[in-house]
Amino acid sequence: MAVWRLICNFSAYREAIMKTYTLNSDGVLKRYDYLWRMSADRWAWEYLRRNPDFLHDAECRRADDVSERMAPCAPIRLLRSRISQTLAERWGLMMMPDPQQNGFEADVFWSRAAHPDQVEVHCSPRSEEEACGIWDRTVPFCRITHLTDQQGREFLLLRGNGCVVQVRCSGLSLLGMEKIRMKLTISDMDAYERKLKAQRDALEVWGQDYDQQTPLWTKRTQILRDGLIALDCLELGMSRRDIATVLYGKERVESEWPDDRASMRDALKYLVSKAEGLRDGGYLVELLGGRLGPYQTAA
Structure with a gap:
């Protein structure tokens, strides 16, 4: 019972500090909705x-x-x-x-x-x-x-x-x-x-x-979801602007992509780099906590 009480207290604390929100899941994005509860x-x-x-x-x-x-x-x-x-x-x-x-x-x-x-x-x-x-x-x-x-x-x-x-x-x-x-x-x-x-x-x-339930995302899980979408788009030969269109919609991309401050372009560059890093070995440290580098054997 003591362990159970600790778990419940931690649950209440976590829910209080972790902000969740919905995301656009129209069209092709809906196929990624199953991810929202993944550990x-x-x-x-x-x-x-x-x-x-x-x-x-x-x-x-x-x-x-x-x-x-x-x-x-x-x-x-x-x-x-x-x-x-x-x-x-x-x-x-x-x-x-x-x-x-x-x-x-x-x-x-x-x-x-x-x-x-x-x-x-x-x-x-x-x-x-x-x-x-x-x-x-x-x-x-x-x-x-x-x-x-x-x-x-x-x-x-x-x-x-x-x-x-x-x-x-x-x-x-x-x-x-x-x-x-x-x-x-x-x-x-x-x-x-x-x-x-x-x-x-x-x-x-x-x-x-x-x-x-309606899928609810945190900032972390949104980045992880968007990273998978970016990898799948790259596999199909799509450009970073194409990826942005999938994620944010055509209207927003046409408005923000040409911006001289390049905030959307920088965000896509970071997203792709992060996703490729996780795919190529970073998952061992950042997602599994194995304290192993991407070229070290986990066994």
């Missing part, structure tokens, strides 16, 4: 899957590289890699996802080295009479994917309410016969605030009103 590690995937070097590595991916089956007692997908995931590990991943799938649908599991601020749960035995609040609240509302890595460590992806949460499990195996109880834990007290934020953000996965 930082899902934004990292969106940038990585646009990296041409990564796409080259991903071409080696085969559907049967990973075994998949359903759990016998719950609607949970069980994944386990059949092969070494050396190429995936180069990019901070535990296995190679399908780059055609977006941040919500792709089975993206980040390594702990690349993404140290994962939500953590400890699994311990429980009696027949005991309940597990995390399990009871998660299974009815979330799509759950379970991964066992080659060292036998277990991870979960929880999908719900427009959010995706990666969870690292310790203690008893989730695949055993014994009933378990899950508890949120914080193993690194030096990163207490970041871990607490990760736990708080993870609670969003339990909501049920995603389809009825």
Whole structure:
């Protein structure tokens, strides 16, 4: 309960200081609306899957590289890699996802080295009479994917309410016969605030009103969204002025682009540079917090 109260207090504080607003999502921009609830590690995937070097590595991916089956007692997908995931590990991943799938649908599991601020749960035995609040609240509302890595460590992806949460499990195996109880834990007290934020953000996965909500953006998520749009436009051979037209509309661009102060042109130059940096390795530091440079191995 103490952890829960801390999370709720942090939630109220965060909502009080973080300004949100709507954005124009007419036409082609609407296809990016799904991003507004994405966590930082899902934004990292969106940038990585646009990296041409990564796409080259991903071409080696085969559907049967990973075994998949359903759990016998719950609607949970069980994944386990059949092969070494050396190429995936180069990019901070535990296995190679399908780059055609977006941040919500792709089975993206980040390594702990690349993404140290994962939500953590400890699994311990429980009696027949005991309940597990995390399990009871998660299974009815979330799509759950379970991964066992080659060292036998277990991870979960929880999908719900427009959010995706990666969870690292310790203690008893989730695949055993014994009933378990899950508890949120914080193993690194030096990163207490970041871990607490990760736990708080993870609670969003339990909501049920995603389809009825209007996308709300912060300044940070707007820049991240616009950066992805810019990369996609560049891939289509569009100019920076064309990108500005997509983002701001033809009328505004015709009015502001010729301005001698060049504020719009400078803004597009910064946006493209920022997006390319995140795509080409910056996601490891700026979005995952892995403290790794773009040319360092995350595994």
